Structure formats: structure tokens, C-alpha cells
Amino acid sequence: xxxxxxxxxxxxxxxxxxxxxxxxxxxxxxxxxxxxxxxxxxxxxxxxxxxxxxxxxxxxxxxxxxxxxxxxxxxxxxxxxxxxxxxxxxxxxxxxxxxxxxxxxxxxxxxxxxxxxxxxxxxxxxxxxxxxxxxxxxxxxxxxxxxxxxxxxxxxxxxxxxxxxxxxxxxxxxxxxxxxxxxxxxxxxxxxxxxxxxxxxxxxxxxxxxxxxxxxxxxxxxxxxxxxxxxxxxxxxxxxxxxxxxxxxxxxxxxxxxxxxxxxxxxxxxxxxxxxxxxxxxxxxxxxxxxxxxxxxxxxxxxxxxxxxxxxxxxxxxxxxxxxxxxxxxxxxxxxxxxxxxxxxxxxxxxxxxxxxxxxxxxxxxxxxxxxxxxxxxxxxxxxxxxxxxxxxxxxxxxxxxxxxxxxxxxxxxxxxxxxxxxxxxxxxxxxxxxxxxxxxxxxxxxxxxxxxxxxxxxxxxxxxxxxxxxxxxxxxxxxxxxxxxxxxxxxxxxxxxxxxxxxxxxxxxxxxxxxxxxxxxxxxxx
Numbered sequence: 001x002x003x004x005x006x007x008x009x010x011x012x013x014x015x016x017x018x019x020x021x022x023x024x025x026x027x028x029x030x031x032x033x034x035x036x037x038x039x040x041x042x043x044x045x046x047x048x049x050x051x052x053x054x055x056x057x058x059x060x061x062x063x064x065x066x067x068x069x070x071x072x073x074x075x076x077x078x079x080x081x082x083x084x085x086x087x088x089x090x091x092x093x094x095x096x097x098x099x100x101x102x103x104x105x106x107x108x109x110x111x112x113x114x115x116x117x118x119x120x121x122x123x124x125x126x127x128x129x130x131x132x133x134x135x136x137x138x139x140x141x142x143x144x145x146x147x148x149x150x151x152x153x154x155x156x157x158x159x160x161x162x163x164x165x166x167x168x169x170x171x172x173x174x175x176x177x178x179x180x181x182x183x184x185x186x187x188x189x190x191x192x193x194x195x196x197x198x199x200x201x202x203x204x205x206x207x208x209x210x211x212x213x214x215x216x217x218x219x220x221x222x223x224x225x226x227x228x229x230x231x232x233x234x235x236x237x238x239x240x241x242x243x244x245x246x247x248x249x250x251x252x253x254x255x256x257x258x259x260x261x262x263x264x265x266x267x268x269x270x271x272x273x274x275x276x277x278x279x280x281x282x283x284x285x286x287x288x289x290x291x292x293x294x295x296x297x298x299x300x301x302x303x304x305x306x307x308x309x310x311x312x313x314x315x316x317x318x319x320x321x322x323x324x325x326x327x328x329x330x331x332x333x334x335x336x337x338x339x340x341x342x343x344x345x346x347x348x349x350x351x352x353x354x355x356x357x358x359x360x361x362x363x364x365x366x367x368x369x370x371x372x373x374x375x376x377x378x379x380x381x382x383x384x385x386x387x388x389x390x391x392x393x394x395x396x397x398x399x400x401x402x403x404x405x406x407x408x409x410x411x412x413x414x415x416x417x418x419x420x421x422x423x424x425x426x427x428x429x430x431x432x433x434x435x436x437x438x439x440x441x442x443x444x445x446x447x448x449x450x451x452x453x454x455x456x457x458x459x460x461x462x463x464x465x466x467x468x469x470x471x472x473x474x475x476x477x478x479x480x481x482x483x484x485x486x487x488x489x490x491x492x493x494x495x496x497x498x499x500x501x502x503x504x505x506x507x508x509x510x511x512x513x514x515x516x517x518x519x520x521x522x523x524x525x526x527x
Contacts, residue, residue, distance in 0.1 A: 046330055047404050050267060050280045050318075052260075052311070053181060054337035056129070056288030060357030060387065061343065062304060063102070064116060066374035068095040076381040077345035080294045095374055100300045101309035104316030105360070113319065114362050115425050115435075118372030119390030119520070121356035125339060125478045129288070132338035137186035139394050139416050150397055151176060151279055152189035153415045157407070158278075163192045167236050173244070174237045176279035177270075179263050183281060195281070196237055241275065248273025252321035255313045260284050264318035272325045278405070284311055287337060291348035302349075311335070315362055323364075332363040332404055332426070336393065344381045355386035355478035359396055365404075365427045367435040372442075376522040378507040384476040388509040388520040395420045421515060438516070441465075445519050447512045449498070453524040457499045460484060460510060466491040467514050473498065473523075474509040484510075500525060 062080060065087045066073050074081045087097035091110040098106050108114050124142045126132045135142055139150035148156075155175045156162065162175065176187050176195035187195035248269035254261040263282050270277070286307050294302040315333060322328040340357030356375070375387035394416050401412045403426040413419045424435040446463035460471060469489045473482035481503070484496050503525050512519040 045278075045406055046276075047406075048271060048278060048280070048331045049400060049404065050264075050282065050331065050333045052315075052333060052335045053183060053281065053283040054287050054307075054311070054335055055283050055285040056337070057132075057339045057341060057353055058287045058335075058337040058357050059289060059293065059304060059341040059351050061341070061375065061377075062293075062351075063099055063308065064118070064358045064370075064374075065097045065099065066095070066377065067097050068374055069377050072377040072379055072381070075379070076343050076377055076385075077351070079296075079347075079349050080299060080345045080351065082300055086300055093370060096370060099305065099308050101305040102312040104309075104312035104314075105362075106312075107316060108319060108362060109368070112368035113364055113366060114360060114368060115366040116370045117359045117361070117391055117396055117423060117425070118370060119356045119375060119388060120336075120359045120393050120396065121339070121389035121478065122392050122394070123389070123478075123480050125355050125389075127339060127353040129338060133183065134185055136336060136338055136393060137183050139397055141417075147188070148190055149183075149186040149188045150394075150415060152187045152194045154401060154405070154407070155187070155194040155279070156189035156191070157411060157415065159194075161191075162189065162194060167240070171276075172236075173240050173276045175277065176281070177241075177277050178281045179266065180259070181281045181283040183283070186281065187279075195279070196241075198241075241270065244270050244273035244275040246273070248275075249325055252317070252324065254317040254321070258310055258314050258317075260310055260314035261317050264314050265321070268318060268321045268325060268327070271322075271327055271331065289341070289350050290346065290352060291350040293345075293350045296349060319362065319364075328364040332361060332365065332400070334362075334396070334400065335360045336396075340387060342383065343375075343377055343385045343387060344383050346383075352383075356389050357387075359393070361396075361400075361425050367424050367427055369435050369439075371423055371425070371435065371438065372518075376509070376520065378522060378524065382476070382506060385507050386476060386478055388474060388511070388522075389478060390518055390520055391423065392420055394418070395423050396425065399423045399425045421518070433516075441517050442519065445512065445514075445517045446493075447510055447519045447521045449510060449521060449523045453526045454498070454500060455526055457497055458523065460496040460498055461493065462496075462512060463493050464489055464491065464512075464514055464517070470511075470513045471496065472511045472513075474511050474520075475503075476506045476508065480511075481508075 061073065062082060065082060070084050086100045088100060088102060088106045089097055105114060122142060126135060126142050137149050138146040140146040159171060159175055174196040178195050178197045184193060187193050249272040250269050252265055252268055254265045260282065267280055284307060286303060289304050292302060293304045322331050336359055337357055340354040341351035342354040345351050372390040378385060398412045398416055398420040399422050401407050402409060402422060424433050424438045448461045449458045451458060470486045471484040472480045473484060475481045484498055505526050508523050508525055510521045510523050
């Protein structure tokens with residue numbers, strides 16, 4: 001089959017050369033010093049991760065609904081809140097439920113194939129779409145600008161020297177694929193992009209095959225030779241993609257008129273055809289729901305409901321196809337979004353940029369259940385109030401890297417620039433704890449403030465196990481405004497005093513962090 005025929009019949013959009021040629025300035029990069037220390041033989045695994053980017057900032061409170069605080073939820077967002085009797089129930093969890101449009105994910109959750117991580121964000125969040133997306137894809141602190149992506153750094157460790165001498169006999173396939181998605185920073189390694197972007201079929205008309213004229217020894221010539229190497233590499237990868245796609249099984253059943261489902265069908269076919277690509281990225285845009293998030297006459301319908309149904313139906317179909325193909329033990333899917341939405345809805349039947357949102361990890365090898373608690377919602381929420389960060393998004397990445405791809409803890413620390421907490425997301429595969437043990441640790445940890453509301457001062461009481469401990473005060477916008485304590489504590493009860501340092505009145509959060517525990521508690525500051 002010719003390339004153009006393949007592309008025409010493919011359910012994926014198309015194929016393009018890597019983003020270093022298509023859309024990014026062309027530069028050759030020298031590896032950073034610490035990355036040289038990472039190089040070692042790659043981990044032998046056939047595991048695959050499919051990352052699903054929910055572009056725009058998903059409204060977590062209307063995705064996973066807090067049934068245990070439903071009255072405050074309803075008061076805070078009366079014009080977008082769902083009816084309690086329409087919320088989809090989850091087996092074994094009476095405190096939370098799904099949006100009525102998420103029947104596919106409800107089915108998978110009730111089968112024990114969904115892990116939900118509540119309150120995912122990072123300290124001092126940024127509410128710009130562009131900057132927040134860079135932070136999530138680079139896995140950086142909010143005040144640091146990193147020129148490589150977390151997946152790019154991971155793949156560079158596993159496949160040292162890329163792109164020179166790739167593809168080769170041992171590694172004939174693309175390391176990562178973006179299908180209908182474009183987050184180049186996420187896959188940018190220290191030397192080159194580590195992914196191929198399937199987006200534009202017309203690029204094949206202009207493929208620079210057969211250009212053999214000498215490029216010269218000056219800087220411009222070296223850049224030109226680098227571009228040609230990448231382009232020829234991409235052509236070889238395209239041939240491999242075509243071959244595996246043709247070889248793959250195309251008999252899966254997917255929902256009609258579902259863009260995401262079409263892409264998942266292509267991914268399942270590629271994997272079944274033998275493509276050894278480890279990482280896929282797909283995206284679903286439209287989650288920037290400032291206005292008309294719901295239909296006024298039926299708040300269970302509208303833009304957000306349509307997006308959640310597209311997502312949910314596509315994921316269910318993909319999981320069923322993997323099970324049909326007996327690939328379910330090899331593949332995990334993970335959702336992420338650049339931020340969440342505010343607690344209080346606006347006057348346009350929408351929600352504005354916020355701090356945190358839940359993440360979903362789906363597959364037969366997840367530890368089923370919910371990590372963390374439902375967000376605290378104050379009885380009287382203001383337009384500035386946000387759901388608090390419970391878990392750093394880099395903890396999710398670290399857990400996937402260590403427990404799914406089985407890399408060492410030291411390598412994960414270097415890739416993510418720090419030692420982040422492991423979460424019980426994946427079944428015992430490499431190093432994970434159980435979700436039951438994790439929940440028990442959470443429950444045994446105490447975080448209280450009294451009096452609450454606080455006027456002049458409040459006593460913070462905690463009960464923890466021994467270890468390094470941090471306690472912070474977080475303002476309504478998610479900023480860490482006061483470090484109450486940082487140091488090592490012995491196991492037991494401890495108290496600290498928090499003084500009102502002329503803080504603006506409002507709903508704040510106390511945040512307690514130890515190695516294996518994070519806990520948040522709402523505290524209101526008044527005049």
C-alpha cells in the first residue's frame with residue numbers, strides 16, 4: 001500500500017516529520033551535564049503509556065462530584081451544578097460520583113480498572129494556558145523554565161545518543177508518537193525531539209530523499225545535515241508505522257463520530273501490529289469552559305458533557321479493544337489537563353481557571369479506587385476560591401516511571417529534578433505500595449486548626465509518623481504564602497501556632513506533607 005493510501009484509510013489524522021522541522025526553530029542541543037550520568041542500558045519492558053491531554057483546563061468538580069459535601073457544591077455553582085440523583089454511582093464509594101455523561105468510565109471504574117488521583121496540581125500554580133502547559137509537559141517548578149520535557153528526558157535515558165544511528169535493528173520504531181496532538185516540549189530531549197508527530201500527510205510530497213550535496217563544514221552546514229538526518233530518519237519510521245498498521249488488527253468496535261475513538265482505534269491497531277513505541281500522546285480540546293459549560297434548561301448537557309462523553313466512550317472502547325486483542329496488561333492510559341477550574345461558577349454558566357483537578361489512570365493493571373479526598377468546599381465560596389492541591393502532578397509521573405516502566409528511583413529523581421512521593425497507581429509490578437496501605441497512612445495522619453475561623457492566631461495540631469515534615473499555609477489562589485514548619489519530627493502529636501500576619505480575609509488551606517502523606521485542611525481567616 002502506498003503512503004498516501006495508508007494515510008487516507010488510517011483513522012489517525014496523518015503523518016508529519018518531528019516538530020523540530022515542523023514548527024520549531026532548528027537548533028542542535030548539547031546534553032546537559034547531569035543527563036550524561038543517566039545513560040545506561042534501557043529497561044526491558046513492553047509496557048505502553050497513552051497520555052490523554054484535556055486541553056483548556058478540565059472542571060474537576062463537575063467531573064468527579066463530591067457527594068459528601070453536595071450542599072456546599074450546589075451553593076457554590078448553582079447555575080452549573082448537577083442534580084444529585086443524576087450523578088453516576090461508583091462501587092464501594094458513596095462519597096463520590098461521575099458526571100452523567102461518563103457511563104463508559106463508570107463501567108470501567110466499577111470493574112476495577114480506574115484509579116482517580118484527587119486534587120492534582122503543583123505549588124504556586126500559573127493560570128496561563130501556555131505557561132501552565134509548559135510546566136506540566138516539562139515537569140518543572142512554576143518559577144523555572146526548562147528546555148526539555150519529562151518524556152524526552154525519560155526516553156533519552158532509555159535510548160542514549162538519539163537521534164544519531166536511529167532507527168536501528170534493535171530499535172526500528174519511533175520512541176513516541178503524537179497522534180492528532182502537538183505538545184512538542186513534552187517530548188523534547190537534550191539533543192532532539194524524541195517523538196514523531198502524525199499530523200500532516202502533505203509533508204510526504206516534500207520529503208528530502210536523495211539530497212546528497214555536501215552541506216559544508218560551517219555552522220549552517222552542520223544544521224542542514226542535522227535536519228536531513230532527522231528527515232530521513234522520519235521517513236524510515238513512517239515506513240515502519242505503515243507496515244505495522246497494515247499488519248495490525250482493525251476489527252475493534254468504536255463509537256461513531258468520536259474523534260478520540262478514531263485515534264484510539266489506530267493506536268490499538270499499531271500496537272497489535274507490533275509497533276514497539278512506548279509513549280503515545282492524544283488530545284481532546286475544548287475544556288476552557290468560561291461560558292456555556294452547560295445548557296441552562298438541562299445542566300447535564302452542554303459543552304462539558306459532550307467532551308466528557310467523547311472521552312469516556314472512547315476510553316471504554318479502547319479498553320475493550322485491548323482486551324479483545326489480549327493487550328490489556330501492556331497498556332495504561334492517563335489523562336491530564338493544564339489546570340482545573342474555580343469552585344464558584346461565573347455568571348456566564350461557566351467556570352474560570354483554577355488550581356487543581358483529578359487525574360485518571362485507566363487499565364487492567366491499575367490499583368482501582370480513589371487517592372485523596374473530595375475537595376474541601378467552603379459554605380460560602382468566593383470567586384477567588386479554589387480546590388486545594390493534594391498531590392503534585394510529578395508524583396503521578398514518578399509513580400508511572402517507577403512502577404510501570406520500572407526505572408530506578410534515582411533515575412526518576414534526576415528526570416523530574418527531585419524526589420517525589422510515589423502513589424499507589426499501578427498494581428504491584430516494580431515497587432508500588434498498595435492503595436489500602438496508602439489510605440491507612442492518610443487516615444492515621446491528623447491535621448487540625450483551632451479556632452477555625454481564625455482571627456489573630458490559630459493552633460495547628462498534627463499527628464504524624466516520624467520523618468521530614470512540612471506544613472504550609474496556602475491562599476485561595478493556590479500560592480504558598482507561609483511556611484509554618486519544615487524539619488524532622490518524631491512520631492506523635494505536635495502543635496504549632498499560626499499568626500494572622502495581616503492576611504486578606506478568605507478561605508485558605510493548611511497543607512501537610514511527609515514522604516508518604518499529603519493532607520489539606522480548610523481554614524478561614526477573618527478580620
